[in-house]
Amino acid sequence: MSGDFQATVQAHKDRLYALAVHLTGDRSEAEDVVQESFMKLWQHRATLDGDATLPWLLSVARNASLDRLRRRRMVPVDGTQLEARESVEPQPDRRLSDEEFTRRLNRAVAELNEPYRSLVVMREMQGLDYQTIAEALALSLSQVKVYLHRTRRRLRHQLSEFAHD
Amino acid sequence: MTDMNHIQDCERIDELLEAFLDGELEVTEAMAVERHVAGCRQCGESLSLAQRIRDTLRSAGMPACPDELTPAIETLASRPRPSAGNWRHALAAGLAALAIGAAVAWQQPWRGNPDPSAAELAQARQELRVALGYIAEAGQLAGRDVGTVVTGAGMNSIRDGLRHGVNPRPGGSEDQDRSGTEGKS
Amino acid sequence: MKRFYIPLAAATLFLAAGPLAAQDWQDAVKSKPGYVDFGDLSKELGEEPKVEVMLGGPLISFLAEASREDDPELADMLKGLAAVRVNVFELKEGDAKVARDRVNQVAKKLAGEHWQKTISVNDDENPVSMFIRTEGDKISGLAMMVVSGDREAVFINVVGDVDPAALGKLAAKLGVSVKGLSLD
Numbered sequence: 001m002s003g004d005f006q007a008t009v010q011a012h013k014d015r016l017y018a019l020a021v022h023l024t025g026d027r028s029e030a031e032d033v034v035q036e037s038f039m040k041l042w043q044h045r046a047t048l049d050g051d052a053t054l055p056w057l058l059s060v061a062r063n064a065s066l067d068r069l070r071r072r073r074m075v076p077v078d079g080t081q082l083e084a085r086e087s088v089e090p091q092p093d094r095r096l097s098d099e100e101f102t103r104r105l106n107r108a109v110a111e112l113n114e115p116y117r118s119l120v121v122m123r124e125m126q127g128l129d130y131q132t133i134a135e136a137l138a139l140s141l142s143q144v145k146v147y148l149h150r151t152r153r154r155l156r157h158q159l160s161e162f163a164h165d
Numbered sequence: 166m167t168d169m170n171h172i173q174d175c176e177r178i179d180e181l182l183e184a185f186l187d188g189e190l191e192v193t194e195a196m197a198v199e200r201h202v203a204g205c206r207q208c209g210e211s212l213s214l215a216q217r218i219r220d221t222l223r224s225a226g227m228p229a230c231p232d233e234l235t236p237a238i239e240t241l242a243s244r245p246r247p248s249a250g251n252w253r254h255a256l257a258a259g260l261a262a263l264a265i266g267a268a269v270a271w272q273q274p275w276r277g278n279p280d281p282s283a284a285e286l287a288q289a290r291q292e293l294r295v296a297l298g299y300i301a302e303a304g305q306l307a308g309r310d311v312g313t314v315v316t317g318a319g320m321n322s323i324r325d326g327l328r329h330g331v332n333p334r335p336g337g338s339e340d341q342d343r344s345g346t347e348g349k350s
Numbered sequence: 351m352k353r354f355y356i357p358l359a360a361a362t363l364f365l366a367a368g369p370l371a372a373q374d375w376q377d378a379v380k381s382k383p384g385y386v387d388f389g390d391l392s393k394e395l396g397e398e399p400k401v402e403v404m405l406g407g408p409l410i411s412f413l414a415e416a417s418r419e420d421d422p423e424l425a426d427m428l429k430g431l432a433a434v435r436v437n438v439f440e441l442k443e444g445d446a447k448v449a450r451d452r453v454n455q456v457a458k459k460l461a462g463e464h465w466q467k468t469i470s471v472n473d474d475e476n477p478v479s480m481f482i483r484t485e486g487d488k489i490s491g492l493a494m495m496v497v498s499g500d501r502e503a504v505f506i507n508v509v510g511d512v513d514p515a516a517l518g519k520l521a522a523k524l525g526v527s528v529k530g531l532s533l534d
Contacts, residue, residue: 009238017230031234038238046401046438047292052284059282105221124222138282149183156182156215163210289413292403293428296436297517298525299401299504303478303496304518 005045009038012054015126016061022121023065025110033068037061055135058128062118062136101162108158115139116151123148174201178208182215375407379433383464384483384491384509388456391439391503394448399437400502406433406509424520430511439503449503453479453495460493482514489514 016037020030037060041048048056109120115137122128122136123144134144178201184190185198202208379385392398405413414428441449457479461467465481483491492514494506508517 006239009235013230013235013238014227017234018227021228027228030228031231034230034234035238043402044288044292047295047403048288049291052287055282055284056288059284063282101217102221105218106225109222120222124219125225126227127223135284136282138284145184145187145189149187149189152183152215152218153180155218156211159214159218162217163214285409286412286416289405289409290416292405293413293434294524294526295401296403296405296434296506296525297521298527299436299438300494300506300508300517301521301525302498303480303494303504303506304521 005042008041008053012057013038015054015128016057018126019058019061019118019121020065022109022125023062023118024068029065029068033061033064036064052135055132058122058132058136059138066114101159104159104162105155108155112151112154116147116154119144119148120151120155124152171205175205175208178202178205179211182208182212183219186212186215186219376404379406379509382432382490382509383485384432384489384507384512386456386460386481386491386493386507388437388495388505388507389452391437391449391452391505394452395439395441395445397439400440401436401438403434403436405435406431410434421524423516424524427513427516427520430513431508432510433507435505435507435509437505441497441500441502445503446497446500449497453497453503456493456495457481465491465493482512492517 013034016034017030020033021027024030024033037057040060041053041057109117112120118137119133122133123130128136130141130144133139134141137144139147178198181190181194181198185195188195190198202212380387410428410431410433414425417428418425439445439449457467460481460483465483468480468482478496479494481493482489483493489512490510492506492508492512494504496504498504
């Protein structure tokens with residue numbers, strides 16, 4: 001097996017895994033997505049051009065994640081829902097904690113439509129450059145920036161109660 | 166400044182806060198935002214919130230891919246490819262078929278397959294070029310161009326033959342084998 | 351915390367996009383008259399193909415439309431196609447015979463199935479053959495098989511309304527040089 005392939009797996013697996021976790025919300029689905037993506041990479045290895053590998057992998061992983069979401073026509077059973085269900089004790093001084101803020105923010109991100117959610121995950125959480133994101137999501141550079149700003153603004157409006165903290 | 170102007174200013178500034186944070190604004194616009202925010206408590210709070218959101222997202226940390234996945238990927242890659250779809254899909258579909266589920270509402274509206282991304286199209290284009298390369302090479306190894314062998318007397322005579330319900334021998338080919346096919350009319 | 355889901359009753363709901371949809375179009379291609387089953391040579395050779403191209407389904411139509419402006423000839427050729435498949439196997443010591451036997455086997459099968467041979471280099475060492483399948487006076491498929499020296503075996507299948515002249519021309523024009531194709 002090619003050393004190049006192994007190197008590519010090492011270089012990108014964490015990134016793909018993180019993207020898949022953020023999109024599917026499920027770690028074992030994310031593992032499947034990563035395996036599937038690298039399987040595809042293996043099959044296409046002869047024809048992929050080096051620079052295009054990362055955006056291509058991201059695109060494959062993203063589509064695989066979104067497919068799983070669509071196919072998952074299920075609702076979580078009560079009591080074991082999102083980790084968010086862990087009830088947060090109301091703080092005695094009614095000051096909302098960082099944990100609460102993070103939790104709410106994560107939920108707001110999870111509820112975003114595509115491609116806005118992928119945008120936020122790729123840019124803000126993974127720190128990918130605009131060009132890579134543009135290629136992976138089939139957007140222009142300016143669209144990436146505009147959509148990103150609009151999406152964060154939307155998140156800000158949704159979390160407006162925290163503005164006075 | 167009237168209240169109306171101020172509100173309109175706040176609306177305009179509100180739209181620019183994220184771009185301002187990212188340093189994407191023109192100098193004059195950025196200065197306008199700074200000036201306004203210095204004198205407007207509400208917009209100042211909005212800016213802080215925008216910053217907090219960005220910082221929180223950025224410090225989210227990347228969950229690391231489990232180590233045991235890497236050898237698994239490498240093993241998969243070195244085995245002959247399984248048939249389309251992998252066993253997990255078959256398993257999931259099977260379980261679903263067996264499930265005695267209560268009727269459950271759709272979680273999300275059905276959406277068709279997303280259009281291929283630029284990356285996928287570029288990859289497909291590259292693959293096509295590789296495929297065409299092999300087609301050209303195969304023709305060369307046979308000592309002739311793929312196009313000419315079938316556009317020359319060869320193909321035309323096949324076409325004519327077919328129209329007349331006769332199965333001709335491919336012309337221009339070194340092949341003397343009869344393919345023994347039936348003519349179609 | 352692991353989530354537990356109540357799956358929806360009908361398995362038909364899993365007829366969705368993604369890998370299963372990929373399977374749908376691949377199944378559809380397999381049922382077309384121009385499709386050739388070369389068999390699973392990777393099993394016999396004990397390794398996977400070094401090049402595996404399987405273009406089809408919606409991607410090929412997207413490619414066609416995306417090429418419309420820059421290369422209308424390519425767009426026209428692609429439009430009629432259901433799939434472009436290429437498998438290239440690198441041959442190790444002793445593999446060449448296995449590959450040649452397979453080529454002869456498939457050639458025999460095609461000959462009995464309304465395919466017409468249009469090129470044949472009847473070189474026992476290096477068979478090269480090309481077949482065309484027709485339905486009426488339209489071409490519904492093209493197949494090429496090459497065993498090149500003892501180095502590699504190439505299996506090509508273009509499924510759909512193929513224009514061989516256009517294909518040959520575009521192959522010469524756009525095909526990447528595969529002689530020096532290094533992979534590892």
